[in-house]
Amino acid sequence: MPSSASPDPAELLELARAVALEAGALALQRRREGVEVAASKSSPEDIVTHADRETEALIRARLAVARPDDGFLGEESEAAGGSSGLTWVVDPIDGTVNFLYGIPAWAVSIAVVEGGTDPSTWNALAGCVVNPTSGETFTAMRGGGAFLNGVRLRANGAVDLASALIGTGFSYSAERRVEQARIVGHVVAVARDIRRIGAASLDLCNVAAGRIDAYYERGLKPWDHAAGALVASEAGARVSGAAGAAASGDLLIAAAPDLAAALESALADAGMSGLGGTAR
Known part of the structure; x- marks a missing residue:
């Protein structure tokens, strides 16, 4: 996808989905091969695996080719600004402890936002969350609804x-x-x-x-x-x-x-x- 000053949100979502699926396949392969803890971060419980780093590197590389003018904010690597006004916000493996133990509740999360890297001021344009173990792909585009494997989602309404x-x-x-x-x-x-x-x-x-x-x-x-x-x-x-x-x-x-x-x-x-x- 070429870089654009006014990107089509649907194209951004498709890029997020395609990259998240590729990254999820890589992470799932690494999970099946065996997981090693690479380091601890804020505490001994706050771990990062080699797969976290490899998966984020893949995501970052794919996005850099497709959208070279965009910024990047990921969990496992240094943030980078951009000139387009858009930033990709990435968690390569959300639920790393689950991933380490083989609990099938971990995901690749990719979103693209405008307005900087502060959640209190940004406007999220598109996002994708992939659970490779379950085969579930959640997608959403600003104003376009939310979907699970292409089926529209609706949160529960009036609940006491x-x-x-x-x-x-x-x-x-x-x-x-x-x-x-x-x-x-x-x-x-x-x-x-x-x-x-x-x-x-x-x-x-x-x-x-x-x-x-x-x-x-x-x-x-x-x-x-x-x-x-x-x-x-x-x-x-x-x-x-x-x-x-x-x-x-x-x-x-x-x-x-x-x-x-x-x-x-x-x-x-x-x-x-x-x-x-x-x-x-």
Whole structure:
């Protein structure tokens, strides 16, 4: 695809999908061959495998050929700016611990955004999340809806908090996990149940597919949610941060609007820092 100052979002989505599928096939091959931890990052639990690095290198190379003027922000390599106003936001293997253990809940996540690398200000144009193990490909384009293997998705609508199945995730920091577990203890008392899958991109796609009713997490990096958040929002979920702010590392909640508000209120009642008491 040639570089263009005003790219067709459908072409961007097709590029994201094609590259994500190729990268997913490579990662799946490496998983079958055996996985080795290459290094730890923020903590001993926060690992990177050789496959993470190889997969991101493949993605970066393919995008550089197709869109040489675009920026790049990936989990495993140095960010690079561009002149087009567009940036590709990439998680080569979201759910690396699942990948390491052979748990079939990991994904390749690729999104293209305009407006820089800050999730609070960018506008996501297209995104693709591929789960190579299940053969599922989630896609979304701004204003064009969300799809799973070509079938349109719709997030669950009106669901009371007491009947809601809620997804969440935990930090790599042991200290933060203890606090997050305390919050979960409060939330599970007022909801149907909690699910912890271990890959934010898939959690968001599961909201889009109606497999869970809501998802919340703190501490996400831009590449964790860039593509999945677009899939969820294009499926009809509200994806936001606290008090209607844009989703960011401070907080991301994805759910139907009324349920999102009720969940935020429950998080505030549980004492999540930075959230005041909210009226229901």
